[in-house]
Amino acid sequence: MANRLADATSPYLLQHRDNPVDWWPWCDEAFAEARRRDVPVLISVGYAACHWCHVMAHESFEDEAIAAQLNEGFVAIKVDREERPDVDAVYMTATQAMTGQGGWPMTVFATPGGDPFFCGTYFPKQQFGRLLTSVTTAWRDQRDEVVKQGAAVVEAVGGAQLVGGPTAPISAELLAAAAEGLAKEHDQTYGGFGGAPKFPPHMNLLFLLRHHERTGSAEALELARHAGEQMARGGIYDQLAGGFARYAVDAHWTVPHFEKMLYDNALLLRVYTQLWRLTGDVLARRVADETAEFLLRDLGTPAGGLASALDADTDGEEGLTYAWTPVQLTEALGAEDGEWAADLFRVTVAGTFEHGKSVLVLGRDIDAADPELVERWQDVRTRLLAARSERPQPARDDKVVAAWNGLAITALAEHGVLTGSASSRAAAISLAGVLAERHLVDGRLRRVSRDGRVGAPVGVLDDYGCVAEGFLAVHQITADPRWLRLAGGLLDVALAHFRTPSGGFYDTADDAEKLLTRPADPTDNATPSGLAAICSALVSYAALTGETAYREAADAALATVGPLIEGHPRFAGYSAMVAEAALAGPYEIAIATDDLDDPLVTEAYREAPAGTVIVAGAPELPGVPLLADRPMIDGKPTAYVCRGFVCDRPVTSPKDLLARLVR
Structure with a gap:
């Protein structure tokens, strides 16, 4: 057996390619292997930026003893929820049905046919080890009950995702x-x-x-x-x-x-x-x-x-890149600007985060301040960002x-x-x-x-x-x-x-x-x-x-x-x-023009309600239905305003265009 994640495109799967766990990606071959060995399947679902996914990986999936237990008694499948949202959706519904809650990492034990019979999220190492033992014992000694429970969960999942319920037209x-x-x-x-x-x-x-x-x-x-x-x-x-x-x-x-x-x-x-x-x-x-x-x-x-x-x-620590102490601000900015920044960003000795560190917040309205203050603020931000860039950075x-x-x-x-x-x-x-x-x-x-x-x-x-x-x-x-x-x-x-x-x-x-x-x-x-x-x-x-x-x-x-x-x-x-x-409607606005910087075009984008469709371009542009049969009038940029497939007369001035958009 071997870990099979080395050729994955998913960064999340690649994070687990060196685990001692004999991971499979989601594939038919993994379930076939479970049927051949007559063992249950562990489906572990997460994503690359997930904090507790990293914790469980470090505690359990990098542990030789846990890995040996997994490899002996299970076929282990690793799934990136962002790559396979369909798989995630099905098993998340099962997890929520069984536990009343969901989240990632998601931990699902299933039959070789994929039917989930026990679901959860993050498990600490010792608890996870005991769980593996319990599932192995249940699979060996209480197979019929396990399979029956899996079938019941599948039925519940199907019921939860039935379509064709009550409807209500939009009004x-x-x-x-x-x-x-x-x-x-x-x-x-x-x-x-x-x-x-x-x-x-x-x-x-x-x-x-x-x-x-x-x-x-x-x-x-x-x-x-x-x-x-x-x-x-x-x-x-x-x-x-x-x-x-x-x-x-x-x-x-x-x-x-x-x-x-x-x-x-x-x-x-x-x-x-x-x-x-x-x-x-x-x-x-x-x-x-x-x-x-x-x-x-x-x-x-x-x-x-x-x-x-x-x-x-x-490096395994939340906030390491982003959080600050007053001392760190002073080191980056000097005493005067450091004190000013601590006040502005509400960085205190006690801290708002962990270990006496604070997350930067904007303590007062700075955007509308006088130009000198805005300039100082922008300079401080630039210098702090430069200092922060020297710290370890989060993975991507x-x-x-x-x-x-x-x-x-x-x-x-x-x-x-x-x-x-x-x-x-x-x-x-x-x-x-x-x-x-x-x-x-x-x-x-x-x-x-x-x-x-x-x-x-x-x-x-x-x-x-x-x-x-x-x-x-x-x-x-x-x-x-x-x-x-x-x-x-x-x-x-x-x-x-x-x-x-x-x-x-x-x-x-x-x-x-x-x-x-x-x-x-x-x-x-x-x-x-x-x-x-x-x-x-x-x-x-x-x-x-x-x-x-x-x-x-x-x-x-x-x-x-x-x-x-x-x-x-x-x-x-x-x-x-x-x-x-x-x-x-929505509003439909066609602007026949050879000048895309014309005020008529600018006014349309700035004033038309969100959801409006707008196309500006040369009259009769091939393949653009909204501009079909809509010429410029007297050689001027011309706007055609429609709503729900019903059109007003064309206009050539921003003022008249705005009047068409006022209810």
């Missing part, structure tokens, strides 16, 4: 109830929703911003603004280098779990870009710019594409995930066109090219690549939805028909291979690997649900092409999550965001 009343539900859970002191641990509610904020634009709700805008400000000034935001951590362990955003994920930062880039567009807030603009810079600087990979994450740990999970890069493409395209950032615009186009040329294989998406080599796992629904969204965003900022055509192809695959009989969507294709059940989870988790992402792309594609069948498919799918949006909006923020665009 103004339903979305108002969702906004009201979020307002009831709002933390009036620190912003956001719920208590510790506190995750950035990016998808809920995107919904609230669109709700504000459609209804004029001041409360919805304030909920989003308050959360945005508190997060930006907290320790969850990297005050030196930009970018957000995965979550805060407290309710006031001070101490983060230090991993930085691509998907969080892509979604938050959209939040802060839209906050700035709607309010003109200088803090929101700065955070948007710095988050875009973080994505390109710290997550860009040599082969193209954006890496998945920065690790929570540095450099696999490129299609869905998460799709989210980044959309965010960068929005940031580029709204702020005028040439780097964000160019990055969005470049990333789209990477996905089209590397991840799109024979018309179907592959989920991951690494070092320019595409991995075996096939794309799941959120890959199709998020990448199609990204392609449509690039089509709008370039008027290049290639991206519209590619997005349409992805949506056609989704409609042909992922739809449920009730009009919703499964998370896996009908011709994908058969698992215990076929997952169909409509709830948002760390990322948008696949259903929400595909609906977003369907709504935009229909508006851009005039092909109403795609809109009808989106409306049918959104109706399947209507009760979820209304009753549990915190878990359906992205679907609610899409529903806002659908209910608003």
Whole structure:
């Protein structure tokens, strides 16, 4: 026997390639080996930036005695949840059904047929060793009961993922109830929703911003603004280098779990870009710019594409790179600036983190300060970041995930066109090219690549939805028909291979690997649900092409999550965001022009509600339906404003365009 992870594309699997455990990757051969040896299977699921995954690996999987016990009595399979979200979803449902909770690392004992019969998460070394002994004994002496329990779990998992429940068509009343539900859970002191641990509610904020634009709700805008400000000034935001951590362990955003994920930062880039567009807030603009810079600087990979994450740990210690003491500030800045920085960033002798260290937070409003103070602050940040760069740095999970890069493409395209950032615009186009040329294989998406080599796992629904969204965003900022055509192809695959009989969507294709059940989870988790992402792309594609069948498919799918949006909006923020665009029309704006810098174009992007589709380009541009039969009037740039496939008369002045967008 031998460890079989050396050739994996997943950085998480590669972290375990030197374990004395005889790991298998997820494959049919592993289960066949379990049947041949007549032993149970251990399925261990995690991801590269997971702190407790590292702890369990160090305590148990690097231990010779534990490894020997595993190798003798089990076939051990290691799974990267980010590479195989379908496998993760099925066994996470089983874990939650058996234990009432879930998380990573996820530890599942299963029959050679894959039926789970005992599930858990992190186990300390001694407890894990005893568990291995107990499972081995039960498999030997109580096989019938073990198999029966596994069958019962499989039945429960299947029941939990049944589709075809109650529906509710999207309406103004339903979305108002969702906004009201979020307002009831709002933390009036620190912003956001719920208590510790506190995750950035990016998808809920995107919904609230669109709700504000459609209804004029001041409360919805304030909920989003308050959360945005508190997060930006907290320790969850990297005050030196930009970018957000995965979550805060407290309710006031001070101490983060230090991993930085691509998907969080892509979604938050959209939040802060839209906050700035709607309010003109200088803090929101700065955070948007710095988050875009973080994505390109710290997550860009040599082969193209954006890496998945920065690790929570540095040399096995959380916060080693990021936390400071007053003495360390003085060493980096000198006595006077060190004392000033300690006051500004609230670094105390007692510390806000561990071992007398503090996480940097922005203790007061510095963006609106006088120019000399702002200049001092920027100088201090630059010097502290230089000092921090000399410390050990967290590892990086450099696999490129299609869905998460799709989210980044959309965010960068929005940031580029709204702020005028040439780097964000160019990055969005470049990333789209990477996905089209590397991840799109024979018309179907592959989920991951690494070092320019595409991995075996096939794309799941959120890959199709998020990448199609990204392609449509690039089509709008370039008027290049290639991206519209590619997005349409992805949506056609989704409609042909992922739809449920009730009009919703499964998370896996009908011709994908058969698992215990076929997952169909409509709830948002760390990322948008696949259903929400595909609906977003369907709504935009229909508006851009005039092909109403795609809109009808989106409306049918959104109706399947209507009760979820209304009753549990915190878990359906992205679907609610899409529903806002659908209910608003969405607006469709075609601008016939030879000058993309014309004020008419700028006004359209700045003033049109989020969710609007906009294409500006030469009249009658081939392959661009939104510009078809829409000439310039009297040789002037001309905007054609439509809503829900119904159009107003064309306008040639920014003032008249704005009047078309006011309800």
